[in-house]
Amino acid sequence: MSNEVILRAKQVTQRFGGLCAVHNADLEVRKHEIVGIIGPNGAGKSTLFNNITGMYKPTEGQIYFHDMDITGKTPYEITKLGMARTFQNIRLFPTMTVLENVMLGVHSKTKANLLDVIFKTKRAKKEEEETLKKAEEILKLTGLYEARYNYATSLPYGYQRHLEFSRALASSPELLLFDEPAAGMNERETKELSDFIFKLRDMGYSILLIEHDMKLVMSICDRIYVLDHGEVIANGEPEEVRNNPDVIEAYLGKEE
């Protein structure tokens, strides 16, 4: 594992009116790492995610991708730089097919403009072919190829999650951010998911995920951040976190 840090959040704070959802959070993801964020409901995990992906501009603090300050950049700019996310409550495009959803993922890496499209220039045609090829490859990888012409939201729930992963992968990201990827999955599906995430890491991706399934988090993550009331109360390898008294008190203690 290399030590190059690709994502760094520095003292990030997010306030909504009087409510402080995230307070002075620090976080790092290194290359080829699988990092988990855990914490009770309402701890600020999703908000921090939204700060990183540009959905909300943090009230204070900075976020760096490699050495670039991306604080306050828009989600589409950030995606273009090489981050892609999935959503806790699946957000697919219902009037588009599975294939089109994934092809949309390639959007940030293609360039054809309105005139290219209207006049069907060589560049537009070539890009379109490449987009299609890439989308089909990804669908084969995630096992959705057979269903490529179905409408995205007509898929069973589990497959919809797979489609969200596929769409995220299509943008050729360096860093993948998964928001509760195992939500609603049964044990077998969760096992498949952890295999899939390992496979992604082997393919060279770095992964940051929010997850409630402790077993999954403890088994796949290299490092874990624990959030409570918007603050990072602990971080480290799964074993360290598991034995941290603060964590047990704030979170695990209540669970057991």
Place this chain on the structure above:
Amino acid sequence: MKRLLHVWAKHEKYVNVVLFAAAVVYPLIFTRQYLINVGILCLVYVLLSLSLNVLTGYMGITGLGWAGFFGIGAYTAAILSTKAGWNFILTFLAAMAVTGMFGLLIGMPTRKLSGRYVAIVTMAFCEICRALETNMDWLTRGSRGIPNIPRLELFGMKFNKQAQYYLILFLVLLAVIVMGRIVNSRIGRGVLAVKDDDIAASAMGVNPFSYKVMIFGVAASLAGLAGAFYAHYIGFIDPSNFTFDQSTIIISMTIMGGLGNPMGSVLGAVTLTVLPEILRPLMDVRQIVYGVMLIIMMIVRPQGILGGFNLKHIRQQDSVHKEVRNE
């Protein structure tokens, strides 16, 4: 009904060719001036309805004041041809450019406003246009309108009725092709994604704002083209052509035909243009019957006649089923 749709999807190309051929043959068979005029009017509305479909069907923004853009196109062409003596090719291009610019301008508020408020902006815009057309006497001659707009002519040859018909048919064909290319491209996917879920779209690298503005521009410039043709064809325009009522006619056509489907716009526009003509003998009652039929159609098929059908998707799904069966 469902079978028919699959057959249509399979042979879409041929159906399109047949439809186009029918449109080409129409003025050769029905040579009465009145019938050709109805045909031309149909095609003007088809172009308007298509342009609004780009915005409302694909982008999901209800354009309530579409007659405003229609009017800008018509006035641009009328003024440039009567005052500066431009020929129609130039006035068409100018009308598209000017309405396109206004489209971009009216699209700007989409940065902050949600769809329903943008609808209001378009409606207010239409009213502002009409007020300006009525009151900027030095430019538009106010409510007296602009008469004697030069008829369409090329190299000194005046277009007869048939030729005018073919010109607008050509413009409609062009619009359909351009729309088709946009829809089946990365831009079209971006547009649909923004319509479906702009937050997810933006997380996947699509800038929702720039797409909305761009689509506003494209849609408006097509409406402007329709306006420019209309001005040259009819020869006289005044602000009463571009009222809110006109806007409601255009949006009714688009929605009744089916959002997000170019053929829907064709069907909607032709139906709602021909219907009042057929009902003409009924005199006073004709608008009432028209209204009643509009209501009935919305009850029977609220998503519009062809709304919710995507022939390409149907074709793709059928091809997979076939593969499975063959194995």
Place this chain on the structure above:
Amino acid sequence: MLFQQLVNGLTIGTTYALVAVGFSMVYSVLELANFANGAFYVFAPYIVVLLYVSMGWGFIPAFLIAVIATGVLGAFMDRFILTNIRGRKAPISSSMVATLGVSTVIMNGLIAIFGSDTKAVPNAFPVGKVYIGSVIITGNQLIIIVLSVVIMAVLSIIVYRTKRGSAMRAIAQNTVAAQMMGVHVNRVITVTFFIGSVSAAIAGTMVAMYYGSVDTTLYTTVSVKTFASAILGGIGSIPGAMLGGVIIGMLETIVAGYVSSAYKDMISFVIIIIFLIFRPTGLLGHKKINKV
């Protein structure tokens, strides 16, 4: 002069407000721009003309019948047309087209029966004037302002203080949840349409009497302006719709008085656009946070 303009603007503004409140109630429940509302506004004074002028009824019974008939018409439109469209999960724009169809039928029905010329509406209350300094307030203006305010107060009480009203607000926030809590969604919506139509009918009749005439061309202006008033105030907020209506009424009177009557409609629309850009939620609307 300015004060006189303000009084005139207030008069017309309260009638816009009254129509806008009904419009806004429907809009907040269904997100539907009900274009039949403008037709109801014109429909009622025609019925008053029929009963009061042509048939020689007293004004009060004629007025009441007209208002109730319009309310019933609105409720029928919802019950027999819009409910069907809603039941088929169609986009709300389809319902909007249906209301356009309804207004086409009403407006052309009026033209077919009464002719397209302007109809005189005699003033039923030829009461005196009040002088405040140099400002004249006619009896009519006073009646319009007072009646509008009273009706809007009653509507506010209905919406904010009664069970029916809380059902309406519940549907506006979350239709499915309201249904699960046992609210008869369709019934409440029909009642909302009845109320909206009644307020349009009252406003339409009062304005017809104020100007002494009614004709079918009013339809467009009224539709556009009530829509604008409701948006300006903030959709779904009754006080907002009132404020929006009054502001637009005053604006156009002032512009007509000091700038040019030709531009009176335009200026108010320009202001609406500018306003929407800088305060998209309307004057009294609430901002929604995008939850990701």
